[in-house]
Amino acid sequence: METLQQNKDTHMSADDVKKYDKEYNMHSWSAQRDLDPLVITKAEGIYFWDSNGKKYFDMSSQLVNLNIGHGNRKVIEAIKKQADKMPFMGPAYAVDVRAKLAGKVIEKAPPNMGKVFFTLGGADANENAIKIAKMFTGRFKIFSRYRSYHGASFGAANLSGEPRRYICEPGIPGFVKFFDPYVYREKIKFRNEEEASGFYLSKLREQLIYEGTDNVAAIFVETVTGSNGVIIPPDGYLKGIRKLCDEFGILMVCDEVMTGWGRTGKWFACNNWDVEPDMITFAKGVTCGYVPLGGVIVSKKIAEYFDDNALMCGLTYNAHPLACAAGCATIEVYDEENLIENSKNMGILLGKYLEKIKKDHISVGDVRYIGLFSAVEFVKDRETREPLVPYSKDPEGIMPSIVAMLKEKGFSTYSHESCIMIAPPLIIKKDELEAAMSILDEVLYSVDKYVKELKK
Structure with missing residues (x-):
């Protein structure tokens, strides 16, 4: 098989990137066989783009680390x-x-x-x-x-x-x-x-x-x-x-x-x-x-x-x-860039959006936030507070499905247990936060529908 060293063309196509990644890379916390990682080609500010040119809001700051955003x-x-x-x-x-x-x-x-x-x-x-x-x-x-x-x-x-x-x-x-x-x-x-x-x-x-x-x-x-x-x-x-x-x-x-x-x-x-x-x-x-x-x-x-x-x-x-x-x-x-103050101020706005989401969506049991650090916790029933997935188990892949629906709309984050993280870069502006949270609001109607079906 031709190796990268043998290939005189140093530019790799998106297909080649994925091929080599699948063949040689091991990804954390995952069984490897069915992984289908996005090929990312560009990142700037609070956004990144895949090889098809699709743009994503980075609403978890990658792993809650990219506080100053991409490309500073x-x-x-x-x-x-x-x-x-x-x-x-x-x-x-x-x-x-x-x-x-x-x-x-x-x-x-x-x-x-x-x-x-x-x-x-x-x-x-x-x-x-x-x-x-x-x-x-x-x-x-x-x-x-x-x-x-x-x-x-x-x-x-x-x-x-x-x-x-x-x-x-x-x-x-x-x-x-x-x-x-x-x-x-x-x-x-x-x-x-x-x-x-x-x-x-x-x-x-x-x-x-x-x-x-x-x-x-x-x-x-x-x-x-x-x-x-x-x-x-x-x-x-x-x-x-x-x-x-x-x-x-x-x-x-x-x-x-x-x-x-x-x-x-x-x-x-x-x-x-x-x-x-x-x-x-x-x-x-x-x-x-x-x-x-x-x-x-x-x-x-x-x-x-x-x-x-x-x-x-x-x-x-x-x-x-x-x-x-x-x-x-x-x-x-x-x-x-006064980012500590921006985190505080944008965090207040984020809290308002989260409280509205909690009010409007039956799948949301609780929202918790401080600064630009927040989580949405999903439940099967608001009265009993039963988690959407059992602790340490998600055999039906419910939470990955929610994350995938968000990503399909251009909202990138991750989940853990029955929660999704919302922790955008501290550079985020009001209009950017509004646009991202409107995506979350839209996707949660599908989660509400799923929860309603569980009760039938």
């Missing part, structure tokens, strides 16, 4: 300039863009933060945060929630609570799961958010005691639960976790891989509740995928500990110069 020239030029100057230097050396980006990260982080350890992405950020927590405390148990996703590498998968962890079980000893403040699905009807927080915190406190508080190194939480439904913590919940951690000498770690860098209308989601965690893990929006980068931000107290104790963490591509150059430029774009 400032970031692209910064990468080019760094590639010409010094494409790589080992992590033991001080390099200008490394130092600059570390300073920019700490400048935007909560005031108690002291230093940053850079990684390649969110999973290894969480992996290293686990290690730092164990080194700092001398303890071995790590708490995290059932409806959480912290990455697919072995340690991060053990930290995760949702079904994608199953393949990594039997797991690593010491990982303990607790329940989320998922008020919509709670059988108890709380009078207000504070009462809900009190309930969940009391159960968590009880579980910490049963596990032995002297054994617990850290409590990890997605500040706002991401792909598992954009579960927004009720008022008092995060401050309550902070209080529990202080009481028992446990580290509070906020996974802000999705929510960091303006996604919720603040630089970091924890800013919405005036909470200062001991560590923040981040990735995605720091470079918006232009070059892979993640990291762990640690408090001044933790940073001081490692002045005299070895930090047993290391990566060949720690603080990669190309990624750091991209990160510096990306943070400048957030400031220059």
Whole structure:
């Protein structure tokens, strides 16, 4: 068979791209045989185009990472300039863009933060945060929630609570799961958010005691639960976790891989509740995928500990110069284009559209939103709140069908359990948001029809 090296024509047709992709590429989270991936040829702003010239609204910012949109020239030029100057230097050396980006990260982080350890992405950020927590405390148990996703590498998968962890079980000893403040699905009807927080915190406190508080190194939480439904913590919940951690000498770690860098209308989601965690893990929006980068931000107290104790963490591509150059430029774009404020303002408008969708469509049980981070949760019955698909199962492919209908109309996003994500780039404008949400509204009438048929 002719190889690409043998083919003197370097241009590949769309058919060739798909052929080689199917033959040699392995796609995540999928059986490979029946995959039919779109061939993408162009991307700009909040849009991308396939090989047939069809245009799509990128309403999930790819994997909730493309905050500044496609094709930002400032970031692209910064990468080019760094590639010409010094494409790589080992992590033991001080390099200008490394130092600059570390300073920019700490400048935007909560005031108690002291230093940053850079990684390649969110999973290894969480992996290293686990290690730092164990080194700092001398303890071995790590708490995290059932409806959480912290990455697919072995340690991060053990930290995760949702079904994608199953393949990594039997797991690593010491990982303990607790329940989320998922008020919509709670059988108890709380009078207000504070009462809900009190309930969940009391159960968590009880579980910490049963596990032995002297054994617990850290409590990890997605500040706002991401792909598992954009579960927004009720008022008092995060401050309550902070209080529990202080009481028992446990580290509070906020996974802000999705929510960091303006996604919720603040630089970091924890800013919405005036909470200062001991560590923040981040990735995605720091470079918006232009070059892979993640990291762990640690408090001044933790940073001081490692002045005299070895930090047993290391990566060949720690603080990669190309990624750091991209990160510096990306943070400048957030400031220059006022994207944090735009996320907040467009998020208010998005919330209004979502509330109308919830009112108008019987298939929609709940909508949850903060900034430009939102989810639509589908149900079979609004009264019983029965999910449209069972937890961890969708044998009829209902959710992929909904995503496919949206994509057919030019609205690109993804689903998880009975939810679809709506998290457009932070650069989105009012008219663009209106046009995209009108597509969602149109498609949901078909979902309503399906739900009506189920009741017959």
